[in-house]
Amino acid sequence: xxxxxxxxxxxxxxxxxxxxxxxxxxxxxxxxxxxxxxxxxxxxxxxxxxxxxxxxxxxxxxxxxxxxxxxxxxxxxxxxxxxxxxxxxxxxxxxxxxxxxxxxxxxxxxxxxxxxxxxxxxxxxxxxxxxxxxxxxxxxxxxxxxxxxxxxxxxxxxxxxxxxxxxxxxxxxxxxxxxxxxxxxxxxxxxxxxxxxxxxxxxxxxxxxxxxxxxxxxxxxxxxxxxxxxxxxxxxxxxxxxxxxxxxxxxxxxxxxxxxxxxxxxxxxxxxxxxxxxxxxxxxxxxxxxxxxxxxxxxxxxxx
Numbered sequence: 001x002x003x004x005x006x007x008x009x010x011x012x013x014x015x016x017x018x019x020x021x022x023x024x025x026x027x028x029x030x031x032x033x034x035x036x037x038x039x040x041x042x043x044x045x046x047x048x049x050x051x052x053x054x055x056x057x058x059x060x061x062x063x064x065x066x067x068x069x070x071x072x073x074x075x076x077x078x079x080x081x082x083x084x085x086x087x088x089x090x091x092x093x094x095x096x097x098x099x100x101x102x103x104x105x106x107x108x109x110x111x112x113x114x115x116x117x118x119x120x121x122x123x124x125x126x127x128x129x130x131x132x133x134x135x136x137x138x139x140x141x142x143x144x145x146x147x148x149x150x151x152x153x154x155x156x157x158x159x160x161x162x163x164x165x166x167x168x169x170x171x172x173x174x175x176x177x178x179x180x181x182x183x184x185x186x187x188x189x190x191x192x193x194x195x196x197x198x199x200x201x202x203x204x205x206x207x208x209x210x211x212x213x214x215x216x217x218x219x220x221x222x223x224x225x226x227x228x229x230x231x232x233x234x235x236x237x238x239x240x241x242x243x244x245x246x247x248x249x250x251x252x253x254x255x256x257x258x259x260x261x262x263x264x265x266x267x268x269x270x271x272x273x274x275x276x277x278x279x280x281x282x283x284x285x286x287x288x289x290x291x292x293x294x295x296x297x298x299x300x301x302x303x304x
Contacts, residue, residue, distance in 0.1 A: 057082040057251040062117035072098045074275045083248030087266035088255045094272040096255045100223050104140035105133050141219035145226045147206035149198035154190050161217045180212040204235025224254040240265050271295050
């Protein structure tokens with residue numbers, strides 16, 4: 001099995017881009033210096049995008065996760081399909097967010113976090129000796145539950161990663177910002193306000209801004225932790241529509257408590273409960289003809 005490499009950025013809840021793994025270099029592309037990412041990937045022993053051959057973007061092998069003495073997830077074997085939207089479902093406390101944050105080692109920042117088993121990216125362990133977590137996190141983007149704009153202008157928010165890693169000259173900054181603000185449907189609302197504070201935007205607009213920031217470094221995998229739970233229905237619809245446009249260019253993994261949302265946006269569904277991977281498969285199959293009685297009870301609303 002070939003495991004695709006991923007690259008991207010993490011939107012840090014602390015909101016401090018400089019010197020933080022939340023801002024990471026992107027792939028070379030239009031208006032960006034060629035070869036910069038390739039050299040970095042080569043140094044880390046990771047494949048270039050051209051070597052991908054389909055299959056799983058992320059693979060877990062006997063993965064057990066916990067904090068202090070408590071196990072959160074046990075013996076998880078899972079392939080996250082490349083170029084698809086995968087929804088992680090389960091009751092509160094089932095380990096969805098812990099699993100999501102493991103994929104780019106965000107849990108390493110939490111006191112008492114421990115793991116056994118493995119997570120493979122391009123067929124190589126994300127915990128292998130010598131791997132720089134900065135290098136890992138530049139391959140995986142993340143959007144958090146609540147919008148977290150940085151304390152800088154709207155324009156600077158979008159291109160924070162691009163600037164920090166010198167991925168474009170001064171003349172290329174605004175075109176990059178405009179391209180990704182258009183991509184998330186925010187350009188018309190902010191085109192004349194690029195120097196304004198992002199905190200003057202609505203909650204939904206702030207989340208779209210954070211998504212534009214994550215996309216500005218061209219990630220291959222995007223992790224979404226309940227990205228619409230604090231948004232109104234109109235903003236939620238905008239985010240969901242955008243998620244569907246990102247595949248198959250990106251691999252998307254979304255944690256959600258909203259069963260209807262999982263059905264609308266995902267291609268694959270993973271159901272977790274009581275620290276176990278109960279079932280996973282095509283979303284239609286999981287919802288319409290689940291293999292496990294436990295899954296059927298959950299999606300019918302009998303618990304959770």
